[in-house]
Amino acid sequence: MPASPLFRRIDVAPAYQKVADAIEREIVSGRIKPGDPIGTELELVRQFGVNRSTVREGIRVLEEGGLLRRDSSRRLQACLPRYNKLATRLSRALVLHEVTFRELFEVSMTLEIASTECAVERATEEDIAELAENLARSEQVIADPAALAECDADFHVLVAKASHNRVLQLAREPAAQLFFPTTEMIVSHAAQGATRLVEAHRHLLEAIRRRDKAAGVQWTRRHLQDWRRGFERIASLDRSVEHMYMEHAQAVRRK
Structure with a gap:
């Protein structure tokens, strides 16, 4: 009878979550300030080396959490989540x-x-x-x-x-x-x-x-x-x- 495993499988986060986590770390650390632009979707695609749908899903997660918003020209800006x-x-x-x-x-x-x-x-x-x-x-x-x-x-x-x-x-x-x-x-x-x-x-x-x-x-x-x-x-x-x-x-x- 095989021994019970000591460790559980490691869950690999989806790529969009890694994008969201990376941007969130920069905002929470203060390296990106509230109101600072974070770049266009195309710029983020190039920086992260992922496809556009992955970046869009990561952005959606951050918008829902209140860490990103779009200004009047639809450009992405960092912001602090409201209480x-x-x-x-x-x-x-x-x-x-x-x-x-x-x-x-x-x-x-x-x-x-x-x-x-x-x-x-x-x-x-x-x-x-x-x-x-x-x-x-x-x-x-x-x-x-x-x-x-x-x-x-x-x-x-x-x-x-x-x-x-x-x-x-x-x-x-x-x-x-x-x-x-x-x-x-x-x-x-x-x-x-x-x-x-x-x-x-x-x-x-x-x-x-x-x-x-x-x-x-x-x-x-x-x-x-x-x-x-x-x-x-x-x-x-x-x-x-x-x-x-x-x-x-x-x-x-x-x-």
């Missing part, structure tokens, strides 16, 4: 891995507190003005769960922006996108949910304005604990995100 493109891809991965709301909650507690702490230290007058505008809009739509949920998501994006830490901005977005639909559900089911949400935002804004880190952390923690209590009234924290949203979508269709 939402990265977050959407990672959010899908979280769903496919059947993560639970408990896992999202635990990670978000850490990331949202970190965002608040940095925002307290670094928020500019412009950042504070944007947060105040969001709070005013939230107060106007407090009776509309869908609109309030959107304001809530925007408020936390603005806090992360005020942290002036791009890693925090990137890190919190995938989980935040999965949280977003639950806010409308909670506010719709909890009589005081909308009021408590707006109150938490008001205190968070004041903490940032006063540079009061302790108050900022305290209200971020309270805000997330409120979400947890509200969520546990409608579902278990150990439900997977995928199953929860599938059931919610089916319920909406039945109405």
Whole structure:
């Protein structure tokens, strides 16, 4: 009986992926800057020594990932992927891995507190003005769960922006996108949910304005604990995100 092999076969990446990987390395390393041209398709064909269809497929991969774009004359330029493109891809991965709301909650507690702490230290007058505008809009739509949920998501994006830490901005977005639909559900089911949400935002804004880190952390923690209590009234924290949203979508269709 032959012995079990110690090693698995090596997968050879297709040529278009090698083209995409080579260009991505240059952009990520900073050798090609955002806005720099990367050459025409014909120039890339000559440089890589591959056929045109291979280059086109590699370019398509990079365009979908947000690392390349075409200017008004259709010329290719390097660019940095926007937060939402990265977050959407990672959010899908979280769903496919059947993560639970408990896992999202635990990670978000850490990331949202970190965002608040940095925002307290670094928020500019412009950042504070944007947060105040969001709070005013939230107060106007407090009776509309869908609109309030959107304001809530925007408020936390603005806090992360005020942290002036791009890693925090990137890190919190995938989980935040999965949280977003639950806010409308909670506010719709909890009589005081909308009021408590707006109150938490008001205190968070004041903490940032006063540079009061302790108050900022305290209200971020309270805000997330409120979400947890509200969520546990409608579902278990150990439900997977995928199953929860599938059931919610089916319920909406039945109405």
